[in-house]
Amino acid sequence: MGFFWASTPSPAFATDAAASAIYNQSPPPACPMHNKDLPVACPVKKTGLSSDDEKLNPLTNMPYDLSTKKQPGQKIDLPTERTLSTIPRGEDQGQGVWEYPSPQQMLNAMLRKGKGDVPEDAVESMVNIHNFLNEGAWEEIEQWEEPYTQQTHIQPRLLKFTGRPDAISPRARYYNFMSYFFPDKYGSELPFDRHDWTVLRSDGAGNWKEVRYVIDYYSGGEDQFGLPAFYLDVRPGLDNVDNAVQRFNHWKEIMRPTWEKAMGHSPEAGSTLVSAAEKK
Known part of the structure; x- marks a missing residue:
């Protein structure tokens, strides 16, 4: 899921669940946070802010600076160090890559969004899986962008992203509709989440074109090890x-x-x- 947060090597992924993510052509892997026992707050596009809301970063729809302080009553000390992604950020190489939230920031974000009781001992694994699958999502986008990258020899970059869990895409509705007639081919469940990522595509002459990608997240049941599997459907928006x-x-x-x-x-x-x- 697109739960990056601030501007700043491939991260290390320590959980077996992360390794169990299924990479298929249709659809490829997705965010693990559909597990109802592991609530996660992803960036959500808002129509407006109340006077009590913090000012949000328009590139992420998250607070500019989320605290790394422990929550009142928190029993486990969670790491506050953040992990760099491999996903280039912004228009300039000097902006580096997107940075993932630390486990403590992840917990704070979930509680801030009213996600209820969060199992503290699961947060680190959730962050590892989340980061691993974001990298998989970017790999899918790079495959889509490959013809343009071959022309310009300039890699795409991620400008911004937002969560849109309540905006079901037309293709997701179509798949859901077709499942009534062809249940063996189309899954009957709607995506449990959706994100829009705005990708920068170079024209080779110093200019960037913004390309919106739609990512639908689906639950994939369990893998051969009994661990939850998830899928995502990545494609450019029909803009x-x-x-x-x-x-x-x-x-x-x-x-x-x-x-x-x-x-x-x-x-x-x-x-x-x-x-x-x-x-x-």
């Missing part, structure tokens, strides 16, 4: 014709091996084709 063409070309590339096989062509025949972006 313009360019994004629609990008989605079409992306899925065309995924389905091409199946089509080539159905037409009796060898896999090697398909590998000689180039994308539309490469022809430009």
Whole structure:
């Protein structure tokens, strides 16, 4: 989930549950926080702020500075050190990478959002899983951006993000509708969360284009070890014709091996084709 927080090597992931995340093409991995026993506060887009609300960072929809102090009655000392992600932040390399919250900040955020009783001894594992799966989400975005990265030799960057748990995407509604007719192919559950990430795409000439990505989070039941598995569906939002063409070309590339096989062509025949972006 997009629970980064401030501006500032790949993090270490210490839990077996993190390693159990399932990476499939459709859909890929997602946030582990659907577990009702592990409530988590992710950034949520708000329509307005009351006089009692703290001023929020527009890039994250979270407070600019969340306290690392222990909560009243807190029994366990949680780490306050934060972990750097591998996700580039902002338009300039000098802005570094996004930084994940410390376990103490995560606990404070959950309590601040009224998540009720939070198991203190589970917070560190929740942070590890959360960070691990955010890295997986960014890998999916990098795959979508690969044709443009090959052209410009400039990696995409993450400008901002927001949680939109109450805004069910059209595709999620479609999948849910189709599950009534094809239950073996489409899951019947709606996503338990949604995020929008605004990605910066370079034109190779010093300019950036903002591309909104939609991430739907689904519960995936349990894996072979009995641990919860989660999936996410990542794609550019249908905000313009360019994004629609990008989605079409992306899925065309995924389905091409199946089509080539159905037409009796060898896999090697398909590998000689180039994308539309490469022809430009």
